[in-house]
Amino acid sequence: SDVYRAGISGTRPLVPVDADALERSARGALSAEAFAYIAGGAGAERTVAANRAAFGRLQVWPRVLRDVSDRDLSVDFLGVRRPAPLLLAPLGVMEMAHADADLAVARAAAALGIPYTLSNQASFPMEQVRDAAPAGARLFQLYWSASHELNASLLRRAEASGCEAIVITLDTHLLGWRTRDLDLAYVPFTRGMGIAQYTSDPVFRRLVRERTSGVRSHADAPPPVRITPKAVLAGMSIARGGAPLTGSRSLRQNLRSPLPRAAVETFLDVFSTPALTWDDLAKAREWTRLPILLKGVVHPDDAARALDAGVDGIWISNHGGRQIDQSVPTLDVLPAIAERVAGRVPIVFDSGVRQGSDAFIALALGATVVALGRPYAYGLGIAGEAGVREVVRNVLAELDITLGLSGHTTIGDVGADALRAV
Numbered sequence: 001s002d003v004y005r006a007g008i009s010g011t012r013p014l015v016p017v018d019a020d021a022l023e024r025s026a027r028g029a030l031s032a033e034a035f036a037y038i039a040g041g042a043g044a045e046r047t048v049a050a051n052r053a054a055f056g057r058l059q060v061w062p063r064v065l066r067d068v069s070d071r072d073l074s075v076d077f078l079g080v081r082r083p084a085p086l087l088l089a090p091l092g093v094m095e096m097a098h099a100d101a102d103l104a105v106a107r108a109a110a111a112l113g114i115p116y117t118l119s120n121q122a123s124f125p126m127e128q129v130r131d132a133a134p135a136g137a138r139l140f141q142l143y144w145s146a147s148h149e150l151n152a153s154l155l156r157r158a159e160a161s162g163c164e165a166i167v168i169t170l171d172t173h174l175l176g177w178r179t180r181d182l183d184l185a186y187v188p189f190t191r192g193m194g195i196a197q198y199t200s201d202p203v204f205r206r207l208v209r210e211r212t213s214g215v216r217s218h219a220d221a222p223p224p225v226r227i228t229p230k231a232v233l234a235g236m237s238i239a240r241g242g243a244p245l246t247g248s249r250s251l252r253q254n255l256r257s258p259l260p261r262a263a264v265e266t267f268l269d270v271f272s273t274p275a276l277t278w279d280d281l282a283k284a285r286e287w288t289r290l291p292i293l294l295k296g297v298v299h300p301d302d303a304a305r306a307l308d309a310g311v312d313g314i315w316i317s318n319h320g321g322r323q324i325d326q327s328v329p330t331l332d333v334l335p336a337i338a339e340r341v342a343g344r345v346p347i348v349f350d351s352g353v354r355q356g357s358d359a360f361i362a363l364a365l366g367a368t369v370v371a372l373g374r375p376y377a378y379g380l381g382i383a384g385e386a387g388v389r390e391v392v393r394n395v396l397a398e399l400d401i402t403l404g405l406s407g408h409t410t411i412g413d414v415g416a417d418a419l420r421a422v
């Protein structure tokens with residue numbers, strides 16, 4: 001009702017309420033590169049569309065004349081009662097959207113009591129994000145790097161900085177074929193963005209020092225624009241052989257100083273880990289006592305395997321359609337995975353959630369909590385911390401209204417019988 005009252009009192013919304021209008025507004029507010037990076041998907045972006053289309057195949061089937069005056073959105077997640085079944089998904093390189101990036105997102109999430117999953121590719125070190133919103137619930141998302149020492153160090157820091165759980169993202173062992181980014185020469189990593197978690201890490205710094213002090217000094221070498229298999233796999237496809245980036249700065253200027261350049265190159269050395277297998281997972285257990293969630297699970301057999309491996313949560317995601325073109329939409333596989341998990345561990349669901357009624361549908365199909373991705377990045381780009389807050393608040397408000405209008409008072413009440421397949 002606060003959202004309506006604000007409207008009645010004449011307070012103008014900061015961000016458009018409609019999801020498509022929000023995206024359009026962000027397109028106007030962001031640089032071409034930032035919008036391409038956030039909105040874009042893999043290949044012809046058929047997975048991005050399929051994620052949305054899957055919601056269109058389900059309808060909410062309301063029941064009437066049930067007292068729904070007292071509604072409660074709270075759920076248990078990782079042993080804590082949370083005010084709502086919503087998380088913020090990890091989004092890297094948010095400095096492209098707003099200078100305050102993760103600091104603004106952490107503050108907005110904390111203000112609403114929504115847990116924030118901090119990305120391994122965040123723009124600020126995790127300790128600084130904690131300091132920006134010390135009371136906020138945070139999870140840390142790890143990209144398993146080729147350096148085990150670095151993985152262990154990142155997890156140690158996550159634990160020390162008060163993160164509640166580790167989310168290991170498994171669908172990005174190679175970076176997806178992102179057409180929009182490739183057309184714009186993949187700005188983020190070539191400008192050394194999104195590596196703050198690494199450059200603030202003592203192990204990573206040592207790796208960089210070893211690289212620069214050794215025979216492999218690149219201080220006077222040509223800029224690293226060769227299209228090596230590694231560079232392509234890491235998404236650093238400078239497809240035009242070192243032509244200047246869009247905008248006024250060339251790659252050579254951006255990485256002129258040898259240290260940042262060595263940092264970016266060290267990052268590229270360790271980022272891509274296609275050799276990772278289930279056997280490696282056991283190491284994560286040695287590195288941390290925190291609960292471990294696996295993000296990027298889309299096959300029921302993998303969910304079962306994850307349970308056998310003793311994980312503490314399954315995060316169903318296809319990375320918002322950014323990794324494989326024409327991949328399975330996550331909503332379609334949610335029921336089968338929920339059946340295999342059978343309530344033994346929590347299920348986080350993402351990819352395609354744009355509004356409260358989407359969250360309702362995913363929760364009805366068995367998600368424990370739903371994670372929001374692109375919409376909050378748009379809010380950040382349009383209006384910073386307040387924009388993120390407003391986007392999340394709108395999703396929560398519509399979820400609450402859908403809960404009540406469909407004849408339910410708690411999230412636990414909502415099951416598959418609240419839906420009808422089209």
Ligand code: FNR
Nearest residue numbers: 038089090091092119169319320351352353373374
């Ligand atoms: C992501 N995603 C992501 N996931 C992850 O594990 N680590 C990361 O650093 C990022 N970075 C990232 C940046 C941007 C701009 C986007 C849009 C996405 C994936 C993210 O966590 C989530 O899975 C998707 O955003 C969900 O899809 P929708 O809802 O955004 O379509």
